[in-house]
Amino acid sequence: MLKDFAYSFIPIFVAMDIGGLVPVYLTLTKDLTPQEKQDVRWQALATAFLISIAFILAGQFIFKVLGISAADFKIAGGILLLVFAVVEIVRGERTVSASGAHVGAVPLGTPLIVGPAVLTSLLILISLRGYGLTLMALMANLLLVGLAFKFSHRVVRLIGQDGLRATSQVIGLFLAAIAVSMIRRGLESPQ
Numbered sequence: 001m002l003k004d005f006a007y008s009f010i011p012i013f014v015a016m017d018i019g020g021l022v023p024v025y026l027t028l029t030k031d032l033t034p035q036e037k038q039d040v041r042w043q044a045l046a047t048a049f050l051i052s053i054a055f056i057l058a059g060q061f062i063f064k065v066l067g068i069s070a071a072d073f074k075i076a077g078g079i080l081l082l083v084f085a086v087v088e089i090v091r092g093e094r095t096v097s098a099s100g101a102h103v104g105a106v107p108l109g110t111p112l113i114v115g116p117a118v119l120t121s122l123l124i125l126i127s128l129r130g131y132g133l134t135l136m137a138l139m140a141n142l143l144l145v146g147l148a149f150k151f152s153h154r155v156v157r158l159i160g161q162d163g164l165r166a167t168s169q170v171i172g173l174f175l176a177a178i179a180v181s182m183i184r185r186g187l188e189s190p191q
Contacts, residue, residue, distance in 0.1 A: 045113070073186075
């Protein structure tokens with residue numbers, strides 16, 4: 001069970017890229033009061049969770065309506081994840097232009113915490129691991145994001161801005177590897 005949970009947890013963890021989220025969160029909330037920062041954290045996490053659940057529920061229905069197989073989605077999702085990973089690695093860091101007390105839902109909740117890479121991972125994990133493990137892995141990852149945001153100043157003090165950038169680059173590399181694995185599994189799956 002622990003091994004299956006890890007296989008569900010890791011792709012979501014890699015796709016969320018906490019190392020890349022912390023500097024963005026700090027930038028977006030730098031002029032906010034502690035209460036406003038807490039409100040932004042909760043809004044971002046609630047938005048990310050609700051969008052994930054909606055996508056999980058609607059995604060399977062959309063598959064059926066459009067006649068898309070799990071193998072098709074693995075290949076398409078893998079290609080999409082690979083593109084995101086390459087862009088993340090090449091670009092080096094995320095940039096944002098919004099700031100203030102209204103950034104919790106957009107851009108933090110979506111597309112930064114739960115964007116296309118996470119949504120793709122969720123749908124693929126549902127087909128591979130089932131709803132229970134995937135939802136537990138999603139919740140564990142959202143908890144980690146919340147803790148990283150709450151203690152973001154300590155994280156930066158501990159590993160520094162360069163450490164965060166390096167972590168984000170390594171995570172991008174893992175995301176690329178997961179993407180290639182998804183494409184390979186999609187190609188190997190019977191139609």
